[in-house]
Amino acid sequence: MLIGIAFWMLAVVAVLSGVAVFMVDSMARATYALALSFVAVGVQILLLQQGYLGLITILMMVMEMAVMAVYMVMFMGMNPALMPMDMTHGKKTAIGASVAAFVLLAGGALLIPWPEQRRGAIPGDLTHALGLEIMGEKMLVMAVMGPVMVATIVAGVVLAAHRTRYDRFGDDLSRRPADDPQSGGVGR
């Protein structure tokens, strides 16, 4: 009963802080309203007794929002991130897309044939059981996906960076230490 009430209150917090992301006029408030929304969802997952998943959700989202605070000042032109600003743009398209997404997801949740009653017993270790259910057969795919994603990120950064290894090490790649605008702590 109490857990049920807490769950619904957290749901309200998650939705309201999600709405707040678009209502506030400050980039910092929008960022951390989003973080709050995710934290509320993380606590909901904790209430479902998925300790590991719930905590990891909170951890990842708080970290992600903190990093977003770095990016928003790094990459936003003229630095409106430091000024009061409107958090919305492309309003008609955005509203259309979000209403469509909501109808799709809510319709799916309502129309899906949920099981009438529980089949089978509650597993002893919920996290383990859920992990097997989600990953199970697909562990090989997941294990391959990880390195591929890392390689993609590294390749993306390499392509995006305007300085190449020839700028750092010279035309015959023999200059040591490298010529960097900012020296690192290892002294390469």
Added chain:
Amino acid sequence: MPDGALEIVPVWWAVPAGVILCALAYLAVALDARLSAHEDGHGGGWTVPLSRTARLLRQRRRTTLAADTLLWRIGGAGMFVGAFLVVAVIPLGRWVLADPQVGIVWFNVVDVMVWALVWLTGWGANSTHGLVGGYRFLAHGLAYELPLMFALVAPAIAASSLGVGDVVAAQDGLWFVVWMPVAFVIYLVGVAGFSVWGPFAPALAADIAGGVLAELSSVDRLVFQSGRFFFLTAGAAFSVPLFLGGGAGPVLPGWAWMLAKTVLVLAVLVWLRRRIPLWRPDRFMEIGWMVLLPAAVVQDLVVSLVVVRGG
């Protein structure tokens, strides 16, 4: 220790646990002040926490133009509260407030919160220096957090569990610090990191007029600063069940050993502050990623191999 089994104490024990955290943090501040006094060639220092607290409580609160007060206060108050959340999973001998299956992840979540909290404190004042300080901290965070996470993985692998109780029990006979010293050292680096302590204090440095602290005054400053010391203390305390065998030790009861080891780690951290220079975030970034992270991963590999070989 009887099989390392932990006893979950009633929730009102949170109050004494909080008092112990405050007392240890007081000790840390006092020891730091004592060392400063010693360097200046005079005695005393033990009452400095009291006088500083009194001075800050009497100070008039400074206000700044167009401050984001909500986020500013959340940052400071969160720093104050955070360490108490960590204490909930730290066993004192065989008593603990909570021993979730994922106690180590719980600790990790709280220490990641510090990223947001320090940045919010820097942001809230609407002050350039504060914001620069906040970003310095995030830059440090990007460099220390991943090595710290991989250092936390080592004891968890060895115990085959993310529960703090299981980690303590797995050290029956041989403390983890003996065969995972690299993880222990990196863990302590991380503790200094999320406490904005010692080499990680450029976010609060004098060259940016105090950085995150620049506009913090009165009770807000008191709350933020004590939060840092609480985090330092809780970090030192968490290292004991993680690497130093928890309450294990001869003659004395478990809780006494736990406190003694915590005080020792805390004293080393406080003492090291004046032995290590500030680490510039841009330089430490490379140290974190080129030295600490590979070292932590190799440590994890060694631990994994030992666990697999040992069955």
